Amino acid sequence: MSELTDIGANLTNRAFAGDTKEVLARAHDAGVTRLLITGTSVELSAHARRITSDRRLHGPVKLFSTAGIHPHHASTHGELAMRSLGELLVHDDVVAVGECGLDFNRNFSEKKDQLACFEAQLALAASVKKPVFLHERDATDAFAEILARHRPKLxxxxxxxxxxxxxxxxxxxxxxxxxxxxxxxxxxxxxRHLFDLVKTIPRNRIMVETDAPYLFPRDLDKARRRNEPCFVKHVAATVARARGETPEDLATISTENARRLFSLP
Ligand SMILES: [Zn+2]
Structure with a gap:
């Protein structure tokens, strides 16, 4: 069976507080062998790392985490926050800086804080030589401009x-x-537009994720439910159908891409 990698699951969310072990077991049954737990603030990045190091959760799904500050929490940025993220990033299983970026859709943090917080994390990623896990919503121009400046060092x-x-x-x-x-x-x-667009993504650049507990795949059930890493199988199958590839092939290439970018064992 081909191996799936969910590159983004918010297992720090309280929706998973009671049954992380069962959630991981279901993910494994669906073919998930590697999973990245998203860090969205200093506190939740530390929490994400605690989950990956929890021996009781050690099983067939290899767990990794990211360390970063989501644009919604950008007002918490500063020297101390960057130092705390840097301390987490020393560990091999903390594989990326993020999620970080810009979100001008909801503007939960002021724009100036979002811009400063994003720049600081890109500089951090360059200094620790780890990839970045990026979030962008309704901010393409500013996001692309900042990223273009930092890209050569990432x-x-x-x-x-x-x-x-x-x-x-x-x-x-x-x-x-x-x-x-x-x-x-x-x-x-x-x-719908994404379904048409994904076929233009090169094979060596595509990855799949759930963003659980958010974004439950709507075609599975019209009622909104808690999304879980096991549903990455459904996401991958949908992406494969859109691209005219087999689900096995898509699982294989997306896992290879994730392993290469994040240096996953
Ligand atoms: Zn995001």
Whole structure:
């Protein structure tokens, strides 16, 4: 059976507090062998690392985490925060800086804080020589401009949960970024354009993820439910169908891409 990698699951979310072990068992049954737990603040990045080092959860799914500050929490940035992230990033199983980026959709943090927080994390990623896990929503121009400046110093990057249009995709691929696709593609109301776009992503740049507990694949069940890493299998199958590839092939290439970018064993 081919191996799947969920490059983004928010297992620090309280939705998973009671049953992480069962969630991982179900993920494994679905073919998931590697999973990255997303860090979205200093505190939750430390929490993510605690989950990966929890011996009780050690099983067939290899766990890794990221360390970063989501744009929603950008007002917490500063020297101390960067030092704390740097301390987490010393560990081999903390494989990327992020998620970081810009979100001008909801503007939970002021723009100036978002810009400063993003720049600081790109500099951190360059100094620790780890890739970045990026978030961008309604901010393509500012995001691409900042990234272009830092790109030469970065070892690599993935734009997670890509939901943009053809021109945004072209700009990101031109900067040699990887593209993460979530269950957004399974939503016939707002994901239709993505279904058509994913076939233009090169084989060596595509990855899949759930962003669980968010973004439950809408075509599985119209009722909103808690999303889980096991549903990355459904995301991968949908991406494969859109690209005219087999689910096995898509699982294989997306896992190879994740292993290469994040240096996963
Ligand atoms: Zn995100």
């Amino acid at each position: 070892v690599g990057a993935v734009v997670h949960c890509f939901t943009g249009d053809a021109s945004a995709l072209a700009r990101y691929l031109e900067m040699d970024l990887h593209i993460g696709i979530t269950g957004w593609i399974c939503d016939e109301r707002r994901g």
